[in-house]
Amino acid sequence: MQSEQQYLQNYDPSQFEHPSVTVDILIFTVTDKKLHLLLIRRNTHPFLGKWAIPGGFLRIDESADQAAARRIREEAGVKDVHLEQLYTFSAVNRDPRTRVISIAYLATVPFGKLHYSAGTGADEAALFSIECTAGKNSSGHPESSGSKEDECLTLTGPDGEIITEASLAFDHARIIRTAVQRMRGKLDYTDLAFGFLEDPKAFSLSELRLIHEAILGHKLDIGNFRRTIKRDYEASGRITEKGLEKGAVGRPAMLYCFSQEDGPL
């Protein structure tokens, strides 16, 4: 029997036909009281001219997490944002070129940190507001094509352009729906919403509530929202009062500071 060292030397990775692996990033932000998603217009085949989720091939020397972080730097000029793996899409014919599986990531970016090339250049990018009247299939399979209770996805571009699912490249409509569902599901038991704050070291509860409302797609009761957030976060010390807001319309809000549990001390 050969030793482990011999085995590793003789191992030939090309004995299997490998699929291509890409990483797609859903870059979400909240502005104008609405949830928005960054899309880019494809300037190559296939799906030339259609809008797509930014992505790129996974390099051989980086993990998917690293590729996602790299890609969001390149595409949105931002780093150190919350980034989490969403789902891996692997249907055989999802890309007409060749076999491509895509590891989708979800990023939450404060609007002020987001920098993208909105011009009509080689890689035209745009922010689309998202409306997603969700179906109730909480446990639905992300890659099955025909859910019985299909939720309706509506994307509105900066110039009021409304694009339907058919204007999206590949299976990206389904990926977007999966991401919105995921965000809604995790909203109330994770710190997801805090990733959208312009300044986590000084935010008001109203600002946080508007983020929740944008993600959920409906209004929340002001008093009840305050009560639950303060109960869940203030008692455990994850948010602390930081003094009053200045120069606003109406009564100044108390500003809070958010510190992650295993944060930078």
Add this chain to the structure above:
Amino acid sequence: MQSEQQYLQNYDPSQFEHPSVTVDILIFTVTDKKLHLLLIRRNTHPFLGKWAIPGGFLRIDESADQAAARRIREEAGVKDVHLEQLYTFSAVNRDPRTRVISIAYLATVPFGKLHYSAGTGADEAALFSIECTAGKNSSGHPESSGSKEDECLTLTGPDGEIITEASLAFDHARIIRTAVQRMRGKLDYTDLAFGFLEDPKAFSLSELRLIHEAILGHKLDIGNFRRTIKRDYEASGRITEKGLEKGAVGRPAMLYCFSQEDGPL
């Protein structure tokens, strides 16, 4: 500019160095009032002799879902069980042979349906009971190596053999922990537990409760469990009474029939 057809013809997928893609299946079952996981002992390098999650390379003509279904047929002789994607692990050095990313799946199999080769043959397989005293990091990153609140994973083999994380191949200890966390998190808002029932068309609430207890790792209050299950499932018609159990010790239990919402109509 070339047409789409020309583009597709000229496209060369080998211009990028592709990683290998595998699909790993965490085959869970509940027996003896405890959660169990099927592992196989590796008979090749690397990690020769260590226990590992069954898996295999993704074929070029099948989706990850299909590969997972195929693999669980091959390994556990079972089909038509609940199978869901868990997470994709892609750290650069997780496999010493070459670059391998692994799409992990989670399967819930009734013990009676599970058939594996327990013998000490070429692919020795064994069921290990799982104890996982979880840390509280609900939103922890599955692939980060050093969680502050590392939960302790203990696997016990059929002959009482206790294996620690170091006896597991690759990053499989982490994958297993991620799976247990996922199951615990989804237990009370999905139908996950029903996937372990020996006969979903005739089960008692005690049987269902034992499954919940096995997954959670602690006892549940009998009365409160009945109340919540009946409220959540009986009112919506997803479980219905089916008559009394026969020939058991103690008072015979009411048997229920579980029908999934978008079931086989």
Add this chain to the structure above:
DNA sequence: AGAATAGTGTCTTTCAGACAATATATG
């Protein structure tokens, strides 16, 4: 009767949702 398991009832505390009322800023 006694053991074993199934099922019901009750009490308390907590929480969610609806909504009213008060507080503090600007113009």
Add this chain to the structure above:
DNA sequence: CATATATTGTCTGAAAGACACTATTCT
């Protein structure tokens, strides 16, 4: 003062958790 926003308080019904009690079978 009117307006706008922030913040607090109150009421009700639902739900969770703890725990005692009753019911039906077998030996």
